[in-house]
Amino acid sequence: MPDTMEDTTKPDKSHKWELLLKPGVCWFIWVYEDRIEFCLPSGEISSSSEYMDIEGSFPPDIAFLLHEIIRDAQEMVPGDAKKIVLAIPGTDSGWPGHLFRLSSGRFSLVWTKNGNGGAEPDSCDLLDHIRSEKAVRKANEKLNYFNAIVRHDIMNLMMGINGYIDIIDEIVDDDEVHLLIRKSRDLGERILRIAELTRTYQDLGIRPPxxxxxxxxxxxxxxxxxxxxxxxxxxxxxxxxxxxxxxxxxxxxxxxxxxxxxxxxxxxxxxxxxxxxxxxxxxxxxxxxxxxxxxxxxxxxxxxxxxxxxxxxxxxxxxxxxxxxxxxxxxxxxxxxxxxxxxxxxxxxxx
CATH class of the missing domain: 3.30.565.10 (Histidine kinase-like ATPase, C-terminal domain)
Known part of the structure; x- marks a missing residue:
């Protein structure tokens, strides 16, 4: 009976694009009018260098965040460097790095280890950044919930006010009073429209683009x-x-x-x-x-x-x-x- 051995090797569950963000990986970035391309020196991930576009290499949310980071770096002058963090809002995923301005439309980017690990004490505190993102998202969710409650109460109160206005309109026979009642109704309708508007826009910016x-x-x-x-x-x-x-x-x-x-x-x-x-x-x-x-x-x-x-x-x-x-x-x-x-x-x- 042949000997059998259990394979204890853990499968690599990372996505292919995550390999491009590993600590120590270096990018060279070209910024064009209609796109952003990058390449890795040969040996970083594969044996040869190749040019890649950000949209084709990453999921849309990651691609958007990378574009934002590079767009914000356009004000840097050649020779400048700054720390960056690619952090996905609402998740525990994030990658710190150092971005360098080489020349007009040219950058290099080196992904680094998380500063909390001690390997790079000068890098960004990624966990604090992620915690802040999650706290802001949770606060927005609570504000939206509070907004819904307030809107519901306003609309109920306006229904009561309009009911009283209708009663006054029936029992009073005075042209000046009727004019004031019409103006009051107009104001009430404007309040209801504004309250309804908050329903339409309460989710503004909550979900990623x-x-x-x-x-x-x-x-x-x-x-x-x-x-x-x-x-x-x-x-x-x-x-x-x-x-x-x-x-x-x-x-x-x-x-x-x-x-x-x-x-x-x-x-x-x-x-x-x-x-x-x-x-x-x-x-x-x-x-x-x-x-x-x-x-x-x-x-x-x-x-x-x-x-x-x-x-x-x-x-x-x-x-x-x-x-x-x-x-x-x-x-x-x-x-x-x-x-x-x-x-x-x-x-x-x-x-």
Missing amino acids: SFIEAGQAVQRIINRHEFSGKIVSDVQLNGLFLYVDRMFDVVIYEIVRNSLQYGGEGVTITVSLDKVPEGLALVFEDSGPGVHPDFKERIFSRTYADRKGYGLYLASEILDLTGIGIRETGIYGKGARFELVFPPDTYRFGP
Whole structure:
């Protein structure tokens, strides 16, 4: 009977991309207008050097965090170095390292051991960083829960107030009192709209961003029942993927709703792409009256007095979570033109 021996070797459960973040691994990084590439000196992971793009080598959330780290390093001057931590919010996963600026658009990055292990006393305290991330996420969850309770109480109280207003309206026969009652009802409806708004936006930034197919997202909003038969659309976004917050649908909805609100039924909305110095612009153009030059920036402000809601302000806040800008560049009298400006690391083309 042949001798048998139990295999006690533990399988390697790490993902392939985690090998690229092991302590001691060195990257050389090239930053281009539309992508970021890196390579490892031969012998680091394999016997030969090869160029890799961050999106193709890492999961979307890790790729986004790496882009953020490298984008923040653009202000470094050649010869500068700084400590960095690639930490996934809400998890215990993280990797510290040292980033060096070599020249324009060129960096080197060395992944190091966790400072709590004692091997590198000068490295970042990774565990403290992760604990802070988890504490912030937990606090946000509690704030959202508290927000839901307060909203529920406000709406119940407003129902009671409106009931009393209806009773007063029936028993009082005075034109001035009826005028005050109508104004009170208008204020009550505004309070209810604001309270309902908190329901829509309470999850802002809670879930990590991800790549979405832009054409499908835009078409999904345009095809909603409330817009059916009211707008004419032309969407030209073949093959574009955008790295955005999970509430990006709300941004599209607010822009489309704004065009319908001011352009009226039958308004034409064209969605296309435009190359801009900052990266790529996702452009929404309509056939409405456009925006007066004095209001082009104010319409995105929280304190804009003439708005009919907070849609464009909150849309700009959602976009800002992933470093995306929004501006209005249309010609007044010929239609509105909203440009959503995506930096090079927040979009790509292909499957």
